[in-house]
Amino acid sequence: MLNFVNLFVRHVTKQNVLVKLQYSSQVLPQFSSEKYNKTRKDFTTAESRDLDYFKKILGAQRVLTEDSDVLPFNVDWFKNCRGQSKIVLKPKSVQEVSQILSYCNQRKIAICPQGGNTSVVGGGVPMFDEVILNLSLMNQIISLDAISGTLVCEAGCILENLDNYVREHELIMPIDLGAKGTCHIGGNVSTNAGGIRLLRYGNLHGSILGVEAVKADGTIINCLKTLKKDNTGYHLKHLFIGSEGTLGVVTKVAIHCPVKPKSVTVGFFGLDNFKNILKLYRSAKSSLGEILSAFEMIDREALNSSAKYLNQNLPISEYPFYVLVETHGSNETHDEEKLTQFLSKEMESGLILDGTVTSEPGKMQYIWRFRESIPAADLAGAYLYTYDVSLPQNHYYEIVPLLRERLGDKATKVCGFGHIGDGNIHIDVVVPEYSSEITNIIEPFLFEEVAKRNGSVSAEHGVGCRKPHLIHYSVDEDAIQLMRDLKNVMDPNGILNPYKVLPDVYE
Amino acid sequence: MLNFVNLFVRHVTKQNVLVKLQYSSQVLPQFSSEKYNKTRKDFTTAESRDLDYFKKILGAQRVLTEDSDVLPFNVDWFKNCRGQSKIVLKPKSVQEVSQILSYCNQRKIAICPQGGNTSVVGGGVPMFDEVILNLSLMNQIISLDAISGTLVCEAGCILENLDNYVREHELIMPIDLGAKGTCHIGGNVSTNAGGIRLLRYGNLHGSILGVEAVKADGTIINCLKTLKKDNTGYHLKHLFIGSEGTLGVVTKVAIHCPVKPKSVTVGFFGLDNFKNILKLYRSAKSSLGEILSAFEMIDREALNSSAKYLNQNLPISEYPFYVLVETHGSNETHDEEKLTQFLSKEMESGLILDGTVTSEPGKMQYIWRFRESIPAADLAGAYLYTYDVSLPQNHYYEIVPLLRERLGDKATKVCGFGHIGDGNIHIDVVVPEYSSEITNIIEPFLFEEVAKRNGSVSAEHGVGCRKPHLIHYSVDEDAIQLMRDLKNVMDPNGILNPYKVLPDVYE
Structure with a gap:
């Protein structure tokens, strides 16, 4: 994945190259706002005085504004989504995150929190000009208690690095996934990442002992407990697990690491x-x-x-x-x-x-x-529709042959693979090029079939910017309304990762 | 525990017996409102027209109003807390719960949801005259998928009954605790009960696949999924796990049952x-x-x-x-x-x-x-102060000898026992009779010592009515404020289990 990012940087060092490439679907995806037909909400456009403030907080080095510097942060790894941000901020501490959010909240500047940028649903890249808050410099391991198996670290730590570190102490990370060499633990928590070993070690709602997160108004919510049992009031950390940065920015996590198998x-x-x-x-x-x-x-x-x-x-x-x-x-x-x-x-x-x-x-x-x-194989050299759904086990594979038949020769390949123990199947449809005709053959058919079988239209990859209009297949209106109420009370100006997770009222 | 309840019923069939007994600390505890010095909030007192409505919904049989019938529901098993409710309602369906809450919310009548009434912190009994919503008749098993290990049932099912049932299908319940013969699964979920086997099977945030709950305004929130992976929007079920009935009444749960060990x-x-x-x-x-x-x-x-x-x-x-x-x-x-x-x-x-x-x-x-x-042994024939705290393992036992020394002969016994794998210790102080002098020797000393060691003042038993003033030892003010915001958005009239969990602003 790093190769991919490097490729971009190499290709776009000159402005004219960028202009040439930006509509080539082979290299740069279409702007998400066009692809998903979105209208920019009424946020403030950051201007020079805002940049001055960011530079005052972070120093000029950690405020990226050159197009060539910003571009890799605007595009997701799957080449599906592309934002139009002009600013990347790279905080190094929770206090910096807090100051940035507090300021942006007052100024009504929208923010896109970003981890390792391996989201499959465009959750980590902006839709329009949201300021990208990239946490890659918050990558310190804070403590490890090898007896109880408790690791405390910053959100920007790469999953594989953490796994290597705890393995030296005879422990392993409770999650493992294909993107481990790039994804951040903060992103894993924010998206409630599932992965390969959920069957054995359970999900992150069970493994995460504590979270430190920053609310939209800059308030630091410190639930960074390292205790396995703690019933003191509402269990706030779970609000930040799986809400994809729309309720707060996860800055630190405490995670229970199982004993390394002998x-x-x-x-x-x-x-x-x-x-x-x-x-x-x-x-x-x-x-x-x-x-x-x-x-x-x-x-x-x-x-x-x-x-x-x-x-x-x-x-x-x-x-x-x-x-x-x-x-x-x-x-x-x-x-x-x-x-x-x-x-x-x-x-x-x-x-x-x-x-x-x-x-x-x-x-x-x-x-x-x-x-x-x-996933990388299916992505190579073609356009990939990738679906991540859960189904009761007895219906697990049924949709793959249905789709194969429905698409006929229009698809180069339709395949299914996944974590059967968790009822989670990934369905990949590979086609020569993106077209709305093919999209319309697959969708909403696939989602309707999932809903018919009491499945979930997003198993482990979340909603991001690609699925808000789909969550009604899995969640009823009263529950969506409660989600909106929560969003409203925690981020009344809606600055945190807008256009993601929750459908607009008219959707 | 059932013996205890029967005892009450036998003793209090006549009103004059009740009057005689009600101030005897040996038989009936002091009113919680006096013991904890609480002032009744400005809720409506239910009157005959409200009773008429309840009877219309439930039928007269499932609306208890005789003092002798209501008394057992006003007192907790530990004989620590005693409410003054005049009405017990026994719904049989989520629709009935919804109708009751919707009505009470409009009338501003306070509600105390109640499961098996085995709370250690008085979470399941009223403080004043809250209407008791007892879920014991919602005790149906809805489905069991023996392959995936998914049990769906109503909230009033007794834990031990569920365990017996799933064992017939080669599965076990993922939680086990001393009160299993009396406690309800809905209460387990609402209090995030821990228990004996958390070390192996993890906590309820990990095991609970889905929840159906009713908000204060009667809205039914259906998150009753049976999928292990489901990332469609905010993970609402976790709001109801551990919030002790203050954000909603849990009516059904879907729970993952591990394979029965051979x-x-x-x-x-x-x-x-x-x-x-x-x-x-x-x-x-x-x-x-x-x-x-x-x-x-x-x-x-x-x-x-x-x-x-x-x-x-x-x-x-x-x-x-x-x-x-x-x-x-x-x-x-x-x-x-x-x-x-x-x-x-x-x-x-x-x-x-x-x-x-x-x-x-x-x-x-x-x-x-x-x-x-x-716990039953320490409770027998004396007054028991029981504390449920979490501590990092290397400090796990330190507070027991400290307390022993501090209390000297004033205590009959100070002992410690618990789940060391989870850092959760129970500390029991047995004294001949309750006195504020002894309370003042133990508290806040014990909580300060827990906080000094980065522990939690409530590990697995929750906050209830006995600990709201203590949660600041484990949770900072910004987090408490966020809890208040959540309470306010989900239960703006504050009718659900008032006087519990969150401290009043002045506390």
Whole structure:
């Protein structure tokens, strides 16, 4: 992902290059405001006196205003969204964040908080000229209590760096996701990121012990407790988990880190049909019980795409479906025994047609890379519609063949993969180029099908700027109204990440 | 606990008996309003036309107004709090709850939502004449998906009944606590109950998949999703988890139930001093890893109290400290091997002085009973000050000896026990009778000592009517103000569980 950003910087150092490129869908996406047909709200446009104030707070170095400097922060990694901000601010402390927000709130200048900019729904890039508040310089680890497993750090820490750090102390981060090398923990918290190991270590509402966040008016809300049990009043931290920076800017987090497993094993299996995947999942829950840490499914199309992108051979021969199972345990002998018993039982039963099991780090990484590279593979060299939905497990895969049939040759590929243990499927539709015709074939059809099956139109990636008009498929009007009430009481001027999460009243 | 309620009913069938008994501290506690020096707020006093309305909604049978019928609902199980309500309502559906709240909100009649009435902080009984909304008739199980482990039920279901039910489907409830035979799941959710197995299965913010709740104005907020991943807008359900019925009345919950362990083992160990308990905890986390489901500590005084109450011999000979370890696993041979290796290692190291390990259900229950009976034992025949606080583990036990010294012979007993894995200690002070002198010796001293050590003055039992004036020890003013803002937007007339959770502005 860093390559992508570097590419931009290289391409746009001269203003004329920028002008040439900005309408080329191959390189720079269309402006989000045009693509999503948005009207700018009545915010103040930042002017030179505002820049002077920002520079007074941060120093000139941490206020970016050159187009070439600002551009990478305006575009998301998926090349779906593009804002028109003229200013990037890079605070280094909660006090600076507080001063900036307090000022912007008074001046009614809109703000787009930004972490690692890996959002799939455009949550981290501006829609118009919102000032980008990028937290990448707030990247300090504050403390680690290795006994209780409590890590306290700033929001701009990169997930993978944190994982490497706590691993030195025999702990692991409770979340893991494909973008770990780029995404920030603050962004993970703000979007309630799910990821690969939720099945084992639970969601962030369970793992996050404390949060420090700044409200729109600059008030610092300090819920940075490191206690596992704390029932003193309303549980405010949960307001900031998953509200995508619209209720406050997360500046620090305290997170519970589980013990690093002494033994890790990965199994990769080929299966004949989806029904067998569900049967295998039930069997794994029973046989592998407490050591099951991931149960991922990948369909043939998704795996082939990834193999081509990685230019590597498949780990096993070709099957309609694949399952990746990972175990985390404290006793290698016990874990191997459990996994071997499971494998031999299910090869005998015929659920598993072929498989490989390994506990060698290099081989495990090799297998995981096939799973983790699918989004990048689908994104490479074409336009990608990517959907992140939850469904009850018995309906998990139904929408993929429906979409395939509906799109016919209009799509280069329709594939499904995801975290079956959590009911979360990612559906990718790859087409040669974006067109509203294709959009209209997929949407709202896909969302209606999800709603029919009591699913969620946004499982782990949030709403951002791309889905506010869809949340009514999953949330009723009274609940949306309560969300609006909360937004109104916490950010009455609406300056925090506008155009995101909540639909406008007319939508 | 049911015995307690029956006792009341038997004793108070005649009005004159009630009058005689009501000031006897041995039988009926003092009115909370006097004890906590509260002034009634400006709510409407329900009158006959209101009763007519309630009877129209519920039928006369489910509107209790006889003093003898109402009394048990006015007093909490710990005999600490006593309200003066004249009316108990027993709705059977969310629509009835909605109608009642909508009406009361318009009439400005205050409401006290009530579950199993096992609150330790008086959260479930009224302060003055709030109408009691008792949910015990909303006790239907709605659905169970045994594959994904999702239970949906009404709020008035008793925790133990639910556990028995899901066990028939090879699942368990993710929470377990001493009051399980009486407490309601709705109360568990509303108070974010912790309990014994939080160490393994996490807290309710992680386990609760969905909530249906009714706002003060009668609006039904339906977040009753059964999905593990759902990021569609603000995560409203967390507003109702732990807000003790002050933001809404929880009417239904969807909860994730883990797989029932195939193998359960309990170890009970004697130790010499508290430092060794911490060492043992570290060792257990490493050796027992993923199968560790409870790690409880009990001091000598607490265990002796429980043994005397149960009239049973101690499971092992007498030591200054005891540890109860429980494992949940999927393979009995593996689990026993892990626990035996752990035991022999730590008996050799000298951390464990004596111990017993069992996987026989009867014997495990026998051991657990000593732990679970401590509150009832301390409560029997005397006045009990009970404190539920969280502390960083290295300060976990420090306050118990401090209090012992400070109270001298004024206390019959000062003891500590709790969930060390979660940093949650319960401190019981038993005295012959309540007196403000003793209260002043303990408080605010104890809370100041907790705050000094960055602990929480309410770990798992909440704030209720007994702790609003204390939350400033754990929460700063800006956070309290945000809580007030939330209360104001969700319950502008303040009718829901008034005098609870949030301190009055002057407190």
